Amino acid sequence: MAAISNLAGCSHGGNLGIFGERRSQFPSTSGLKTRISWSSKNQLAVGHLGKSDKNSGVRMALVDAKIARSGDFSKPSDILAFDLVQGALVKWSPAVVVDRSLPKPPTAVFLHGILGSRKNWGTFTRRLAQEFPTWQFLLVDLRCHGDSASIKKRGPHSVSSTALDVLKLVQQLRLIPRVIVGHSFGGKVALSMVDQAAKPFARPVRVWVLDATPGIVRPGGDGEDHPEELISVLSTLPKEVSSKRDVVDALLQKGFSKDVAQWVVTNLRPTKSPGSSPSTFSWVFDLKGIAEMYKSYEETNLWKIVEDVPRGVHVNFLKAERSLHRWALGDLQRIHAAEELAVEEAGGVEMHVLEDAGHWVHADNPDGLFRILSSSFF
Template structure:
């Protein structure tokens, strides 16, 4: 049984998972299904790992396009770590969204990535812009995401867990055949989502739903018992 503890102040996967478990504990609920994408996938796995040897009821966990161990990107565009590091060098406040795009593309980042970064700006009330988040905290979170090893959770799964991974066909992350085989040897499943890069819910939402749907049907049958 999960026992609530102080989450601490570090911006890590473990503390994010502890925060969510703390909320669920206070509300006295526990979901039948957990779905986590990217960083959230490791948060979902960490929640299970922190809970202990047995879950209060059968739980289905879906991990969308992230691996349990080291995370790194192919050379296919903007690396999040590089984007974060570059943004920490920019003077603040930022003059405009266009200025941010020009700074990023001038440093070699893609126009698509630069435009997406403008969605993380907020007006400062003086005609300029600042970040909606703490960049130093984001850097800590991403470093934790890359390094946090959740293979021990897979290899000592608690009773009641069903675990499935979705691998994007054009994922920026490297899914080695060895990692896929290792996941499957633990009893977890790996599903390949065709025609999708990392943003699986945007690139191929219907294909993703087709993969997830059987587990929802199983959950509905469980409700009827």
């Protein structure tokens, strides 16, 4: 494995031309070529990727040769922590993007939900890379989450600003995503990426919104998911704990499920600060920022993208059969109506249902999800 850096921040300068460039048991992953990782804490093993910009005013337009030109890759820079999982036949590397003789492989971007991390998608994307060896899969820690929590971000912490982070990342990596997969909060981020990108698109782009609706998120009832309450409870816990088990027990006492409690403690890392006990753990997220992000998730309305799909975009919604997400009948009817309206060539809207799965679709039924998503990688 090799570690590289990602990029420096840049201001929002109009629409982004990111998609418009010219033309059960998981199997063994021995066929994978590599996984390239970067977080702000990593030491560089291959090289730094980034373009110095003293004014932080790089305009986002991947199809613009002036932006995509060879740059200064000698200085480290930060936007988001990421992993790049590549199939065995991928020859391209972000560490050598100045070599234009290397063709850019088809790329899929995977986005996690609130209180998640890029690690949520690790096993699943390694399986995809095994099955589709010419593809690569970009996994990111969204702002305030995982290793990206240590990268300072200017507010507001919203769906829109989170999407812009990802757009900046793929712009700096000189990648043209052909598939974007977002789970829950990440699903709205995927839609916002399309909203902020320049259009029309020169190539088809498939967007997958997993167990999330494009509109207002409704309060949950008994037995449903309560992320806002979970965030509130987590805010009362110590920033440093001696046992993951204690955190799980505390969340169980507050009425959260064992699955949720065990998932949350994946955000704990061994504490390495001077004077700390080796057995203590610290949270890796920025909970205050995450609370702001979740509020934005509840309030952000992106129906305009669904009901007026940009040319070259195909939006796929996936509902988990046992979803804890608040799927209203009106939302489902509205999506089905949008399916009929989306008649543009290489564009459209489609609704899917994943059987035998709850909200954590990639954990509950990875085989079923793999079969549904696989159509995007041929």
